[in-house]
Amino acid sequence: MIERYDFRAIERKARARWTPDMYRAKCDDPERKFYCLEMFPYPSGELHMGHVRNYSIGDVLARFLRMNGYDVLHPMGWDAFGLPAENAAIKHRTHPARWTWSNIEHMKEQFGMLGTSYDWEREVTTASPDYYQWTQWLFLLMFRRGLAYRKRASVNWCPQCETVLANEQVEGGLCWRCDTVVGTRELEQWFLKITDYADRLLADLDQLQGWPERVRVMQQNWIGRSEGVELVFPVADTKEPIPVFTTRHDTVYGATYVVLAPEHPLVEILMSRHPSEELATFVRRTRAIDPAQRIAEDFVKEGVFTGAYAVNQFTGENIPIWIGNYVVYEYGTGAVMGVPAHDQRDLEFARKYGLAVRVVIQDAGHSLEASTLDRAYVDHGTMVESGPFTGLPNTEGQDRIADYAEQRGLGRRRVNYRLRDWLISRQRYWGAPIPVVYCDHCGIMPVPEEQLPVVLPLDIEFSPGPSPLASLESFICTTCPGCGGTARRETDTMDTFIDSSWYYLRYCSPGNRERAFDPEAAGYWMPVDQYIGGIEHAVLHLLYSRFITKVLHDEGMLKVEEPFVRLLTQGMVVKEGAKMSKSKGNVVSPDEIIRKFGADTARLFILFAAPPEKDLEWSETGVEGASRFLQRVWRLVTSHADSVGGMGNNPGPGAGELVRETHRAIKRVTHDIRQRYNFNTAISALMELVNALYRYREGTTRPDRAAMCQAVEKLVLMLAPFAPHLSEELWSRLGHAKSVHLEAWPDYDEALVLADEVTVVVQVDGRVRDRLTVAVDLTMDEVQELAIASERVRPYLAGRTIRRVVGVPGKLVNIVTA
């Protein structure tokens, strides 16, 4: 009577057996250290399938590496600050802290049910004071290094979340969290000077060869470096300089006007000199436009003449100064030169408002005519009407004009970045308070380090509307650390992306009370060898973390300049082609799948159904298939367990093909996990081994018992990372006292991987005509002789001459005829 695969009992038993020390890092061998990290979750209350995928991938790797003798750090924690907790507090009349902590408790149980092998002794929670104290410390460090500053600016505002947002958190004009259309507000806010690191963040992308190409490209696009020249156009009568940034300084002789962004400071001055109702209305209206409207397709380019003129210092001409709604104040200098003949936007603008068009680059083939030009000529060519530069190829003219401008003080070479500074203050409650006080006497005062943490007060009532901190006098009123007088606390909290930009460092020395992290521990563990998470953080979390790592490196606290050596961005779990979401009603709950099929099946399916970086279509029948496979393994191993238990491990002579098949499987599974991270093909190799074992058991040729035992044992060892519970049970039934997860990963013998016979394909003119089974040690000549002599091949050679024979050892012979 074969015992049923009772996954519930098996998984319960295995979990009860596992102890924390099994997964504890040893910290004793820097050569064998491996930091395996998955992006920590926001404690929303429930793990979803995306989490199951993310954490199954990480867990397979961690378990695999431990079995391979690595000292593995595999921690988990909680990105626990954030707005959903506040919303839930209002909705359920609870407190964000209570909601968050009870979610954590529940999700930790779910992690347990999944069978993940974390070192929970290193758990971190960003919302706990012993963590956010160090987030605040990090802010002070940034402040001390001149990287945190306060400035009044036009900033992104989400009306739904009632807070400002960083540029990275506005996606297509919508709030990253709630998809509300983002507006702008003129506010004084805290920023981190990530732009100071733009060049390094860009240049070091080259080092990140272990990252997916597309993530590097996304960051490259986001940083958006462009090389050009800043040229000065002085206002005609007053000589006030108007610097403009351009990458096409070779066209400067064709600049027939200058356009300012409506927010440009000069606009107010020019308006006061030439008061105009039209101008004032235009400026007011344009400044009020949402970022979402600006990127809309039907956004019309409009402008107004200021009445003033500037000097094109190259031609000596006076050219009109306009204000345009398409000039972005935050980019470059907030002013551009208009070269209608060589920029499509400028041409449209010039035609619309009757501005002069002048061709200064000529195409070799055609003769461009300003009056008839219907498309701007943007390609390379010869410079014309360009003073001393006339006749030069424009590429050469670019250098010459830049030199000329620098020599005569008309401008200078400059690199511009699209990246903006990171806006980090949030008008929300559930975050780390920014450790700053405002004193009428001393100004902006950082809270001294020894006074950290600035504790987030918990005794608060929640209702819709702005952050309760903003009106909490007991929090706000304080004393100035400088003069001891009365002062007011900053009531904004920090962007939660700061919390998560350094958590991987905290794991290295989680309990440390003296510092954010112990540089020695971080020196041992950093960098993270393998990071696993969603693509949605390609420019958010992953860029911020790189920035913070570089700052801490510059501070002398970290040896590394990049936090994550290898990055695996796993695809989404989708159903019916769409991402699982409550609104679409296509959510499959991990709890339900675990209850119905067990965690091992859930893990196996999700790893088998697609390679990790691709989207994965959820399939109930696919899950059943995974379950069926584990049942097959169960029956195979349990029915052998009695006989296998007492057997020695030395296969006798004649074990033959089964031994080789086992060694081939070990090689493939090892390689697929370690080199390729292709868990789907690793699992298929295990399936093939199981299929082979069934064939041997049921086939007519009696398997060698010892070889069979060994194959079964290796199978269970290799299954351990994927299906940790079942493997544990089977391993113990095979008579082993030690946990399978403490065993060594099986080795393979390269000599045994090779079969003693191989199938060689025989082609005639590239078409397969026969297959020969030959001994491996046959020479190529012998194989070719056999091929030509083949019965099946002969008809195709009849009446033709053999021109040449191509041979690939162990694989193929191609007979080429004339």
Added chain:
RNA sequence: GCCGAAGUGGCGGAAUCGGCAGACGCGGCGGUCUCAAAAACCGUUGGAGGCAACUCCAUGUGGGUUCAACUCCCACCUUCGGCACCA
């Protein structure tokens, strides 16, 4: 507009260095067991032709390189993703 990735059976996918296209799984079809069903097991399953042995076609499209191309090169089409009045 710029940049990037991907197109393979009914489906998910495999083919690791240019060498048998479709491993493995799902689904389908046929069978064994059964009073019957489920489960399990066995066989079969890209398309066309053929009684069959077998032959031809086939990896988005069109070219090219090669003895040999899913794989390399050129052009194009489609889908997805990122950036975008960025000067």
